[in-house]
Structures are given as C-alpha cells and as structure tokens.
Amino acid sequence: MVLRMAFRNVLRQKRRSVLTGLTIFGGFTLAVIFIGWADGSYNNIIDEFTRNRLGHIQIQEKTYFDRPSLYKTVDDPKAVSGVLKGIPEVESWSPRVVSAALAASGDKSAGIQIIGLDPEREAETTRFDRKIVRGRLMAGPGSKEAVIGRGLADILKAGPGDDLALLTQAADGSIAEDLFRITGVLSTGDDMSDRTSVHLNLKDAQNLLVLGDRVHQIVVTVPALGRVPAVARAIDRDLPDPSLRAVPWQDFARSFYEAMQADKAGLWVMLVVIVVIVGVGVLNTVLMSVLERRREYGLLKAVGTKPRHVVRLVLLEVLILSLTAVFVGSLVGLGVNAFLAEHGIKFAEGLTYGGMEFGTMRSELNARSFAIPLVTVLASALLVSLVPALRAGKTDPARTMRLH
Amino acid sequence: MTNHASDLIVTENLRKDYREDDIVVPAVRGVDLVIKEREFTALVGPSGSGKTTLLNIISGLDSPTEGRVWLKGKPISEMKGAELSDFRRDHIGFVFQAYNLIPVLSAEENIEYIMMLQGVPKNERRERVRKILGDVGLQGMGRRMPPKLSGGQQQRVAIARAMVSRPGLILADEPTANLDSETGAALLDIMRELNEKTGMTFLFSTHDRMVMDRADRIITLKDGRVARDEIRAENPIR
Incomplete structure (x- = not known):
C-alpha cells in the first residue's frame, strides 16, 4: 500500500x-x-x-624497455611462438628487430630507426600493409627492399625506386652497411614515427645486424583491450626464458x-x-x-x-x-x-x-x-x-x- | 494521582502554553480530568477555550507544557517517537474536524491503512473493512477516492478509520462541524451505537447542540480551565 x-x-x-x-x-x-x-x-x-603500431603486448628482454640495446634479444622466438599458440586469447603476433642507424639517399641523410619485420605477420598483427600510401610492401627475405615513413621520404626527398644506404653497428661489433631499394612509403598516423622509420624484411634486418634468428620484440595483439593485462600475465607465466617479460601497452607506452x-x-x-x-x-x-x-x-x-x-x-x-x-x-x-x-x-x-x-x-x-x-x-x-x-x-x- | 481500573484517561494539572515570539499564550491552564471507559463525553466551550488543545494532548499529538496524562494507566505525555506512534495507533482513534483522509487512498484503503501499520493480515483487513463500511453505511463506496465522496461520506470514512483498529478511545474534534444537521445526526447515531455495542469510549470537542444532547457527560471549558462537569446519564462502569 x-x-x-x-x-x-x-x-x-x-x-x-x-x-x-x-x-x-x-x-x-x-x-x-x-x-x-x-x-x-x-x-x-x-x-x-x-593495434596499428606497437601492439597490445610486447615480449622483450626484461630490461629492454628501460634501456633498449641491440644485444638485449629474444633468443628463441620459435619457443615463444609455441607459447603464444597455446593461449587462446592471443589474436596474432609478429617478431621485430629494432636498431638505430643512419640512412642516406642521394645527397640527403638522416638518423633513423630500422624496424625489421615479417610483412605477412605484421599485416595480420598491426595492419602494416594498410599503411602504404605509395608503392608496395617489400618482397620476401633477401630482396633487400625497404619501406620508409612519409616524413622520412620528405626529408630524404626519396621515394619508391630510389636507393637507400643504411649504416649501423652490428651485434658482432662490426660496422654494418648495405644498400636497399625503396619500394614503398607508409603513413602510420604518427608523425614522429613516420619521420624516422625504415622497415626491412625481418631476415634482411637480422642479416644486416648479424642477429641470427634473434629478435628484439614480439608484438602481440588480443581481441579486446580490456583483456590485455590478463593475457599479458598468462603469457608472462608461460614464457620459456626467465630473462623475458610480457609487457602490456600500459607499461611500454606509459606516457601515452x-x-x-x-x-x-x-x-x-x-x-x-x-x-x-x-x-x-x-x-x-x-x-x-x-x-x-x-x-x-x-x-x-x-x-x-x-x-x-x-x-x-x-x-x-x-x-x-x-x-x-x-x-x-x-x-x-x-x-x-x-x-x-x-x-x-x-x-x-x-x-x-x-x-x-x-x-x-x-x-x-x-x-x-x-x-x-x-x-x-x-x-x-x-x-x-x-x-x-x-x-x-x-x-x-x-x-x-x-x-x- | 491514583488510577482506577476503569479510568481510561487521567489528566493531572495539565497546562499548555503557546509561544509566539516573546508572547506566551496559555491554552490549557491546569486541567484535572478522569474519563472512564465506555463514556460518551462532550467537551464544550467557546472558541479558544482549549478544547482542541486538550484533545491533542490527550491523544499524544501534542505535549503539555506542564502536567501529565495517563491513558489506560500509561503515561502517554512521557512517551516519545516510535513508542508514542505505536501506542496512539493501537489505542486511540482520532476523527478530525476537516475529514482528513489520505487523498491518494480510496475510502477502503484509508480504513485499511492503520491496520496495515498494525500488521493485521491482508485477508482480515479486507474483512474488517467490508464490515465497517457496512456499519457506517458506505457499502459499495469503498473504491471511491476522497474527492468523489461528499463531506458526510468522508466523515463516515474517517470514523470508520478511527474505529477499525478497535481502539479503546475515539477522540473527535468537532466531527459534525462541517456537516449538515441530518448527516451530523446520522453520524452521531452511528457513533452512539458503536459506543453501546462495542464499549468504545468517545470524547468529542464540539459546539454542536446535537452532540451535547446525545452525550452522557458534558465538560465545559472556559479560558483553558474546566468550568463545569455535568454527568447526564450514569455510566454503568462509573
């Protein structure tokens, strides 16, 4: 009532x-x-x-995030891949090598960052292929082809068909230098990244840097952002090498x-x-x-x-x-x-x-x-x-x- | 003051002052009263003589400035909060001058409301409502909302509401004041009949000659004091 x-x-x-x-x-x-x-x-x-650039989770050597180094690597990426395959919430993953270098094309040069990646896996993981605004993706291993950021293309006044010389230090202490053919220009939407990035085929980058099969990062994506911390913990628990760590984006992109x-x-x-x-x-x-x-x-x-x-x-x-x-x-x-x-x-x-x-x-x-x-x-x-x-x-x- | 078993209401040196800023207005000035069970008593006197104030204090709606009130031997003037609400609900029915029905409840819901507060089971509530509506001559009108009832009908509902919880005492503040004489007389007959049949005690404040004519006892108040106390018919309990 x-x-x-x-x-x-x-x-x-x-x-x-x-x-x-x-x-x-x-x-x-x-x-x-x-x-x-x-x-x-x-x-x-x-x-x-x-999802489009850094991935939701990165698997790295424990101290790589704070002090990146050419020598801090994931030594057995295949073993890590085995772990990732066993976690249902992992959508896809892509291994990368990363190193600072000097790039030159014609009479222009710039400090750049080499990113070696597997174009197919990267397309699946970070939609890499959708970012090409001119030209095409690099071909398979040994093609010595490169895709550069739009900003870098402007700085070097270079584009598809032009040669790109890269100079850096290799993991064995030697000076690494090689000539690559630019096949494409990409735009990630991140100006800073586009002014500095040179993307090579993973194997080509590993050869240049004398890394063998080692990589610096394995970038992982999951279907839902909200599940990132839980999946990162699950990966971390199962990683075969105690020197490695699965880092969620909240940690590796802390300022963002x-x-x-x-x-x-x-x-x-x-x-x-x-x-x-x-x-x-x-x-x-x-x-x-x-x-x-x-x-x-x-x-x-x-x-x-x-x-x-x-x-x-x-x-x-x-x-x-x-x-x-x-x-x-x-x-x-x-x-x-x-x-x-x-x-x-x-x-x-x-x-x-x-x-x-x-x-x-x-x-x-x-x-x-x-x-x-x-x-x-x-x-x-x-x-x-x-x-x-x-x-x-x-x-x-x-x-x-x-x-x- | 000694309470006898048959003393329903006992007031002792009851005083009530109202304060308006620094002005003290005495409404009741030292009233000593004993009302016995089954009485049918009229409280009369000119406007401002303290009738309504006395009823309010006896019912526990208002508190005295001085003095005490016992109802069925319980010091009602010293009760507070939930204890007072419960005691009032279970022992006193109040009929107001201006009908005072709960406007969003129908006639039968108004009557049922108090029983709901008492925790009476629903079926029993319905049965008692049906019966009491018949007793006050409102069969078939239970579902009407207060605005759809005439003044007399509303006052019948108010009387039914006051009595349905079977309290020992019904206090009625000028219950016939807003009614025509025919309706007023009919209501008084109903109350008189209930007094005789159920033994409920009735205490009215009134100016109405009809009420006085039907009362067993007339207490006249003047300037907040009992000026006259006239017993007109002997109460079998007295």
Missing part, C-alpha cells in the same frame, strides 16, 4: 513530476551518451596507437597511457556537473512537495505512521520518479550509443590526436556507460531528497493540523 501511495503521489502533481523526471532523464541520458562516447573515443585512440588517464579525468568533471543539475532539480521539487504536503504528513503521523515510514514514503516517491526517468533514459541513451558504436561520426578533414589522425570516431556500448550514470543519478537524487524527507518525518502533527 505504501508503494501504491508513492505511485499515486508521483502521479498527483503530473507537471512537477514530469519536469523533475525530465531533469533526471536529461542528466542520466547525457551521462550515458557522454561516457559511451568518451570510452569509444579513447578506445579508438588506444586501439589506433596499439597516463595522458589517456588524465583526459579521462574530464569525465568526472562532467559527472559532477550532472550530479549538481539533477540534485538541484530534485531538491527543488521534493522540497516544494514536502512543504505543500505538511498537513498530509501530519495526518499520517497522527494516525500512527512512524517518522521513518514518512521518510521512506518521500524517498520511495523520488525513487519511482528516478527509476522511471532512468528507464526511459536507458532506452534513449543506450540506443544513441548503439547507433554511434555502429556508424560513428565521420570527420571530413580527419581528427588529429597525439600526432595520430582519425577519420571516424565511434561510441562504445558497455556496462560502465550505464552503471556509472545509474549509480550517480540515483544516489544524487536520493541524497538530496534525504533532507526534505527527514523534514517530512519530523512533521509535528498537532502543529500542522492547527496551522493548516
């Missing part, structure tokens, strides 16, 4: 209930869409940054991760704004309602209703209003999120973030974008209603009967 009373009280002041409901609905729906959009955008950026976290702090600012809007709207309505209905609360107490039951009645009314608004808000908010997750928003000129360019941004449909606004909106509505509800509970029946 108390629930029935609360329902009827909500319906009694239709206009006021609708206005309050709209405030709660607006706050909740905005929060659902905003969080879904923010999560989608950040995950787009993170996915672009990791921290920048993302700082950006996400903006989300909480937005939630505070929503809490204030919902809080003020609900407080205003409930306070008005309680003041208007003092005689009614006095009557309820006069017939034997306990103060806490009067408080419960007021809170129940707010809860009914909030849950109704949240239900409708869920349909709208999650509907908008589902649409934006599927179709996204296309940027005609591309959106640049951290040197990366994005053509389309998408929202994300996840539990968090529903749960956080739900808890925030319900808690703020109930919390601000507590003061008027307690006031209603303290109504002095004799006084209200006398005055009204």
Whole structure:
C-alpha cells in the first residue's frame, strides 16, 4: 500500500513530476551518451596507437624497455611462438628487430630507426600493409627492399625506386652497411614515427645486424583491450626464458597511457556537473512537495505512521520518479550509443590526436556507460531528497493540523 | 494521582502554553480530568477555550507544557517517537474536524491503512473493512477516492478509520462541524451505537447542540480551565 501511495503521489502533481523526471532523464541520458562516447573515443585512440603500431603486448628482454640495446634479444622466438599458440586469447603476433642507424639517399641523410619485420605477420598483427600510401610492401627475405615513413621520404626527398644506404653497428661489433631499394612509403598516423622509420624484411634486418634468428620484440595483439593485462600475465607465466617479460601497452607506452588517464579525468568533471543539475532539480521539487504536503504528513503521523515510514514514503516517491526517468533514459541513451558504436561520426578533414589522425570516431556500448550514470543519478537524487524527507518525518502533527 | 481500573484517561494539572515570539499564550491552564471507559463525553466551550488543545494532548499529538496524562494507566505525555506512534495507533482513534483522509487512498484503503501499520493480515483487513463500511453505511463506496465522496461520506470514512483498529478511545474534534444537521445526526447515531455495542469510549470537542444532547457527560471549558462537569446519564462502569 505504501508503494501504491508513492505511485499515486508521483502521479498527483503530473507537471512537477514530469519536469523533475525530465531533469533526471536529461542528466542520466547525457551521462550515458557522454561516457559511451568518451570510452569509444579513447578506445579508438588506444586501439589506433596499439593495434596499428606497437601492439597490445610486447615480449622483450626484461630490461629492454628501460634501456633498449641491440644485444638485449629474444633468443628463441620459435619457443615463444609455441607459447603464444597455446593461449587462446592471443589474436596474432609478429617478431621485430629494432636498431638505430643512419640512412642516406642521394645527397640527403638522416638518423633513423630500422624496424625489421615479417610483412605477412605484421599485416595480420598491426595492419602494416594498410599503411602504404605509395608503392608496395617489400618482397620476401633477401630482396633487400625497404619501406620508409612519409616524413622520412620528405626529408630524404626519396621515394619508391630510389636507393637507400643504411649504416649501423652490428651485434658482432662490426660496422654494418648495405644498400636497399625503396619500394614503398607508409603513413602510420604518427608523425614522429613516420619521420624516422625504415622497415626491412625481418631476415634482411637480422642479416644486416648479424642477429641470427634473434629478435628484439614480439608484438602481440588480443581481441579486446580490456583483456590485455590478463593475457599479458598468462603469457608472462608461460614464457620459456626467465630473462623475458610480457609487457602490456600500459607499461611500454606509459606516457601515452597516463595522458589517456588524465583526459579521462574530464569525465568526472562532467559527472559532477550532472550530479549538481539533477540534485538541484530534485531538491527543488521534493522540497516544494514536502512543504505543500505538511498537513498530509501530519495526518499520517497522527494516525500512527512512524517518522521513518514518512521518510521512506518521500524517498520511495523520488525513487519511482528516478527509476522511471532512468528507464526511459536507458532506452534513449543506450540506443544513441548503439547507433554511434555502429556508424560513428565521420570527420571530413580527419581528427588529429597525439600526432595520430582519425577519420571516424565511434561510441562504445558497455556496462560502465550505464552503471556509472545509474549509480550517480540515483544516489544524487536520493541524497538530496534525504533532507526534505527527514523534514517530512519530523512533521509535528498537532502543529500542522492547527496551522493548516 | 491514583488510577482506577476503569479510568481510561487521567489528566493531572495539565497546562499548555503557546509561544509566539516573546508572547506566551496559555491554552490549557491546569486541567484535572478522569474519563472512564465506555463514556460518551462532550467537551464544550467557546472558541479558544482549549478544547482542541486538550484533545491533542490527550491523544499524544501534542505535549503539555506542564502536567501529565495517563491513558489506560500509561503515561502517554512521557512517551516519545516510535513508542508514542505505536501506542496512539493501537489505542486511540482520532476523527478530525476537516475529514482528513489520505487523498491518494480510496475510502477502503484509508480504513485499511492503520491496520496495515498494525500488521493485521491482508485477508482480515479486507474483512474488517467490508464490515465497517457496512456499519457506517458506505457499502459499495469503498473504491471511491476522497474527492468523489461528499463531506458526510468522508466523515463516515474517517470514523470508520478511527474505529477499525478497535481502539479503546475515539477522540473527535468537532466531527459534525462541517456537516449538515441530518448527516451530523446520522453520524452521531452511528457513533452512539458503536459506543453501546462495542464499549468504545468517545470524547468529542464540539459546539454542536446535537452532540451535547446525545452525550452522557458534558465538560465545559472556559479560558483553558474546566468550568463545569455535568454527568447526564450514569455510566454503568462509573
């Protein structure tokens, strides 16, 4: 019967209930869409940054991340591959060698980074093949072909068909030098990387650097970003060589991760704004309602209703209003999120973030974008209603009967 | 003060002052009363004589500035919070001047509400509501909401609500004040009948001659004091 009373009280002041409901609905729906959009955008950026370039997880020698060196290698990549094959959540992996070098083409030269990779595996793991903007991928082992970044092509004024001389130090201490033919120019979306990268076939790079079968990194991708830490731990546990470590992207791209976290702090600012809007709207309505209905609360107490039951009645009314608004808000908010997750928003000129360019941004449909606004909106509505509800509970029946 | 077994209400030197800023307005000035079980008593007096204040204090809705009230031997004026709510709910029915039904509940729900607070099982609640609606002449009107009932019908619902939890005492603050004489007389007959059939004690505050004519005892208040206490029909318990 108390629930029935609360329902009827909500319906009694239709206009006021609708206005309050709209405030709660607006706050909740905005929060659902905003969080879904923010999560989608950040995950787009993170996915672009990791999946397209660095991978979600890197397997390296333990100290390689802090002090990279030509000599800190994964000595038996085949054994590591065996481990990766046994972990179902590993989507794909690609071994790499990395070394600093000097590149020259014609009369231009530049300090560069050699990245030796297996083009087929890399295409599967980091979509390497999709980044070629001119020319083609390098051919198989022994072809001595190179793909260079767009920025480097501009610096060296070189392109497909031009020769590229590389000079570096090999793992045996000798000076390594060789001539490669540029077959393609790529754009990763990362300006810095595009100004310095020279991609060689893995075997060619290993031969140049006298590394044998050794590599510096094995880049791993997983289907879902959220699973990265767990998969990294699983790989780490099974690695055959104790000198190796599986590092999640949050560690090997720490500054990027921290920048993302700082950006996400903006989300909480937005939630505070929503809490204030919902809080003020609900407080205003409930306070008005309680003041208007003092005689009614006095009557309820006069017939034997306990103060806490009067408080419960007021809170129940707010809860009914909030849950109704949240239900409708869920349909709208999650509907908008589902649409934006599927179709996204296309940027005609591309959106640049951290040197990366994005053509389309998408929202994300996840539990968090529903749960956080739900808890925030319900808690703020109930919390601000507590003061008027307690006031209603303290109504002095004799006084209200006398005055009204 | 000694309480006898048949003493339902005992007040001792009851005083109530209202304060408006620095002004003290005495509403009740030292009332000593004993109301016995089964009485049908009218509290009369001019406006401002302290009738409603006295009823409010006896019912525990208001607290006295001085003095004490016992109800069934329990010091109601010293009870607070949930203890007072429970005691009032279980032992006192209150009929207000302005009907005072809960506006979002139908007639039968208004009557049922108190029994729900008492934890009476649903089936029993329904049965008692059905019976009492018949007793107050409102058969078939249980589902009507208060605005769909006339003043007299609303007051009948209020009486039914006050009595349904079977309290020992019904306090009624000018119950016929807003009713035409015919409806008022019919309600008084109902209450008189219930008093005789069930033994409930009734204490009215009133200006209404009809109420006074039906009362066994008339207590006249003047300026917050008992000016006259007239017993007109002997209570078998007295």
